[in-house]
Amino acid sequence: xxxxxxxxxxxxxxxxxxxxxxxxxxxxxxxxxxxxxxxxxxxxxxxxxxxxxxxxxxxxxxxxxxxxxxxxxxxxxxxxxxxxxxxxxxxxxxxxxxxxxxxxxxxxxxxxxxxxxxxxxxxxxxxxxxxxxxxxxxxxxxxxxxxxxxxxxxxxxxxxxxxxxxxxxxxxxxxxxxxxxxxxxxxxxxxxxxxxxxxxxxxxxxxxxxxxxxxxxxxxxxxxxxxxxxxxxxxxxxxxxxxxxxxxxxxxxxxxxxxxxxxxxxxxxxxxxxxxxxxxxxxxxxxxxxxxxxxxxxxxxxxxxxx
Numbered sequence: 001x002x003x004x005x006x007x008x009x010x011x012x013x014x015x016x017x018x019x020x021x022x023x024x025x026x027x028x029x030x031x032x033x034x035x036x037x038x039x040x041x042x043x044x045x046x047x048x049x050x051x052x053x054x055x056x057x058x059x060x061x062x063x064x065x066x067x068x069x070x071x072x073x074x075x076x077x078x079x080x081x082x083x084x085x086x087x088x089x090x091x092x093x094x095x096x097x098x099x100x101x102x103x104x105x106x107x108x109x110x111x112x113x114x115x116x117x118x119x120x121x122x123x124x125x126x127x128x129x130x131x132x133x134x135x136x137x138x139x140x141x142x143x144x145x146x147x148x149x150x151x152x153x154x155x156x157x158x159x160x161x162x163x164x165x166x167x168x169x170x171x172x173x174x175x176x177x178x179x180x181x182x183x184x185x186x187x188x189x190x191x192x193x194x195x196x197x198x199x200x201x202x203x204x205x206x207x208x209x210x211x212x213x214x215x216x217x218x219x220x221x222x223x224x225x226x227x228x229x230x231x232x233x234x235x236x237x238x239x240x241x242x243x244x245x246x247x248x249x250x251x252x253x254x255x256x257x258x259x260x261x262x263x264x265x266x267x268x269x270x271x272x273x274x275x276x277x278x279x280x281x282x283x284x285x286x287x288x289x290x291x292x293x294x295x296x297x298x299x300x301x302x303x304x305x306x307x
Contacts, residue, residue: 053253062245095152110229123203
């Protein structure tokens with residue numbers, strides 16, 4: 001049976017039309033866009049799960065397009081979430097947070113770094129000059145100057161813990177709000193302030209370098225949740241699924257950090273790879289070989305995000 005040229009042309013035209021329709025259909029079918037979220041953080045090793053979840057694609061796996069926005073202190077993160085400038089915060093609680101939470105604007109949705117005895121935690125440091133003048137223990141801090149970022153910051157709160165545990169009022173300390181952690185460090189090293197508390201990897205570097213003296217630890221006076229994950233109350237009611245997916249991704253970052261960095265000898269290659277990842281965000285002004293010891297020294301006990 002012969003096939004006419006007309007039939008052949010018709011078949012070709014039909015197949016071409018089907019192919020064109022398929023291409024058009026593929027192009028016309030909308031791709032579901034990832035939910036855009038912005039996360040506020042500080043460039044501290046204690047924020048490593050944020051960087052891990054971001055770099056390993058855990059947020060993308062949950063359909064989240066995450067932008068990291070970095071701050072110099074904790075309190076502005078709470079303000080930025082309340083104003084809608086960012087969506088999630090991963091940092092210490094502050095007076096600003098409590099004030100906004102009291103007004104119903106913010107909610108804690110998970111925990112990160114906690115002060116627990118036997119684990120690395122915030123270290124109380126004295127300047128070399130103050131140490132030589134007799135500042136040897138936290139009890140000696142009465143009447144001394146204390147560096148912090150802002151009124152109501154976690155550093156302010158730690159000053160209160162020290163005062164309460166050593167029989168004097170926080171007002172007996174000369175509180176010095178210096179806005180940035182870098183400014184606090186500079187003031188301590190130069191002797192412009194007598195003391196401060198800081199996360200262990202920074203404290204260890206200052207002590208090892210001879211820039212300050214360790215005189216105590218916050219965990220010896222109090223157990224408390226230092227760093228939390230929080231968001232706007234509006235997010236917890238209007239965007240529950242986004243919050244749930246964010247915490248699922250973040251919990252994977254926490255799990256990866258714990259698995260590798262809590263026992264670094266178990267898999268040295270994995271440790272080096274993770275240090276390299278973290279270094280993209282922490283101690284970026286130092287070459288990797290100089291930053292690595294400080295990054296490795298931190299072995300936080302981290303808590304999971306809430307379900």
